Amino acid sequence: MQQILYSSYASSVIKAVLLARLIDDTQLKNKAQEDDILFSFPQIDADSISSKDIYHKYRQQFGEIQWLKDTNFSFFKQQINMAFRHSKPDKYILIESVLKESLDNSLQFVLAKATDFGRKFYNYYNSVASDVHANKGFCRLQPMESDLLIGKINTEHNTGDLILRYFIQRFPKHKIALIDKRKNLAFFFDLEQFSIARPDNLEKASTIMLENDIYTQYWHTYFETQYIPEKKNTKLALKHFPQKRWNDMFEADFLKKHLE
Amino acid sequence: MEITEKLKILGNAAKYDICASTATNKKHHISGGIGNTFQHTICHSFTPDGRCVNLLKVLMSNECQGDCFYCPSRSTMDIPRTSFTPEELSKLFIEFYKRNFVEGLFLSSGIKFNTSQTMEDMLKACEIIRYRYQYNGYIHMKILPNSPYSYVERACQLANRVSINAEVPSQEHMGKISKSKHWEKDILQRMDWIKNLSDKKDSKNISQSTQFIVGAASENDSSIIQSMNRLYKTYSLTRTYFSTFVPIKDTPLENQPAAEPTREGKLYQADFLLRIYKFKASDFVFNTNGNLPSDIDVKLAVSLNNLQNFPKEVNTCSYSELLKIPGIGPLTAQRIVTLRRNNIKIESLAQLKKIGAQIKNAQFFLTINGRLQGNITFLISKIELERERKHYKQLTLF
Numbered sequence: 001m002q003q004i005l006y007s008s009y010a011s012s013v014i015k016a017v018l019l020a021r022l023i024d025d026t027q028l029k030n031k032a033q034e035d036d037i038l039f040s041f042p043q044i045d046a047d048s049i050s051s052k053d054i055y056h057k058y059r060q061q062f063g064e065i066q067w068l069k070d071t072n073f074s075f076f077k078q079q080i081n082m083a084f085r086h087s088k089p090d091k092y093i094l095i096e097s098v099l100k101e102s103l104d105n106s107l108q109f110v111l112a113k114a115t116d117f118g119r120k121f122y123n124y125y126n127s128v129a130s131d132v133h134a135n136k137g138f139c140r141l142q143p144m145e146s147d148l149l150i151g152k153i154n155t156e157h158n159t160g161d162l163i164l165r166y167f168i169q170r171f172p173k174h175k176i177a178l179i180d181k182r183k184n185l186a187f188f189f190d191l192e193q194f195s196i197a198r199p200d201n202l203e204k205a206s207t208i209m210l211e212n213d214i215y216t217q218y219w220h221t222y223f224e225t226q227y228i229p230e231k232k233n234t235k236l237a238l239k240h241f242p243q244k245r246w247n248d249m250f251e252a253d254f255l256k257k258h259l260e
Numbered sequence: 261m262e263i264t265e266k267l268k269i270l271g272n273a274a275k276y277d278i279c280a281s282t283a284t285n286k287k288h289h290i291s292g293g294i295g296n297t298f299q300h301t302i303c304h305s306f307t308p309d310g311r312c313v314n315l316l317k318v319l320m321s322n323e324c325q326g327d328c329f330y331c332p333s334r335s336t337m338d339i340p341r342t343s344f345t346p347e348e349l350s351k352l353f354i355e356f357y358k359r360n361f362v363e364g365l366f367l368s369s370g371i372k373f374n375t376s377q378t379m380e381d382m383l384k385a386c387e388i389i390r391y392r393y394q395y396n397g398y399i400h401m402k403i404l405p406n407s408p409y410s411y412v413e414r415a416c417q418l419a420n421r422v423s424i425n426a427e428v429p430s431q432e433h434m435g436k437i438s439k440s441k442h443w444e445k446d447i448l449q450r451m452d453w454i455k456n457l458s459d460k461k462d463s464k465n466i467s468q469s470t471q472f473i474v475g476a477a478s479e480n481d482s483s484i485i486q487s488m489n490r491l492y493k494t495y496s497l498t499r500t501y502f503s504t505f506v507p508i509k510d511t512p513l514e515n516q517p518a519a520e521p522t523r524e525g526k527l528y529q530a531d532f533l534l535r536i537y538k539f540k541a542s543d544f545v546f547n548t549n550g551n552l553p554s555d556i557d558v559k560l561a562v563s564l565n566n567l568q569n570f571p572k573e574v575n576t577c578s579y580s581e582l583l584k585i586p587g588i589g590p591l592t593a594q595r596i597v598t599l600r601r602n603n604i605k606i607e608s609l610a611q612l613k614k615i616g617a618q619i620k621n622a623q624f625f626l627t628i629n630g631r632l633q634g635n636i637t638f639l640i641s642k643i644e645l646e647r648e649r650k651h652y653k654q655l656t657l658f
Contacts, residue, residue, distance in 0.1 A: 112595035225271035227307040236310025251305035258308035
């Protein structure tokens, strides 16, 4: 038995799955997964082999993989990259299974969620994408001295760097620090470099945000004016703004007050 | 007046204006500037009425020469009046944006002294935001009725989206809510200018939307849908929004009952069916008072009224035919067509459900490989039973 190692990105896992078909008696393993304590196998690193070679050998043995030229292929790769960020450890087996299914049937079959694996894979991708999207909206930033914007995020999956990247694009002349209390991580961009740290005193770092910021107070005033009591619909509000996203937000406290 | 007070007054006065979407293509790009636009709408918070708050939605001024009968800012109302200066508003907005409270600006206004002066203030605020603060993000600007062409043109250069409220479906209805506004001259003509400006080759991305007030002019859904359809076709609107009429104290319409809140939702369904599902305005079914049926899904009602067109064979009918089946949306229809192109057929309802169809309604209107999946008479009797049940009342012992 040989183990094929791959990294957590689409092109690596695709190469690994193709290699597994070319070599008999193999097992796939992500590099981030812990080593087996009882058994050790000879390992092949999929990243060390060029994709051209693998595709060429695969084509000779099994024929052309049509969907590699498909317009949806880049979207599929994007979905794989997002699914790798899911918090559940079964994502590796799921991604491998989805790729095997795509080779056996068709990529469209998987993308249309027509199979159980395809559906679960889509749900994983969707959950990660929603996590990024929600944090883009619900994260509050506080302008500090020397053009620093500091904010708190609340991520379910491994998405902190994606959220940071989004804010870097939005505020290209600002240093940005995002603190993820749930993961106990801080993501920082100092206009040149991007870094991830595990601060000793995260609690202190997250309370740096000023309570008496005048514009935050203006925002509270403004937000309260936007509520139309005649159209009260807390069920709808909770559907879009569930408790897990509340993240010490003023808006959540306001909603809480209006819940029956 | 303090900014807090101004925000209370001018924020409150703008809350009935609607612009839900901030999704737009890149328009302004100042290198190193603040902000960007995004292909998807981002919501930053939700009020207890379930509406997303993603824009700083304020009036430049609530001082108004207008006489709209439903409006809390109409000239005869005895309310505190105030205005933002362009400097104040632009600074406030950019600070909100930096804190990620909002995704963009939605700027409207009452008519302070005259339309030109008010438009000038609004444009000045937008210019400061764009050029002094180097803002590349989303701006939605209201065009005031009767605005001169040059101001409309400048608004189209500065904003990502401009809109002028149609408010009502026709001039006849306009007479019921305002004596000073002329529907065709003051509103439709501006829509036409915007369309022509956006059609120009050198124009950067600019989209146009409008808003109806539902129930203020005793109009029915049928007239709104006819009018909306005409506006979409003639002026290439991107979207139409609906705001249910709520009577405001001390206005001429204070004793008029509020419109049914469900009407707003039904009109949005009709709007989506028109724009995305490519239904025709004549397809819709209305009850005796000309409104969309409130107890049944709009698409389902259309399908039940056109039973001669069903069932459809899911493995052979076209994309546009699939869209007519209740429970099948554009994404599911696209998936079915793509699977078909790859020689994969739908074999069962369970498979159809997996790819995203709402089987509950869809099953009655389709066949899979020639096999009927549900009995339509069962669905009709179920709907009738539901309707009858609504007339029954649980008796009490006391």
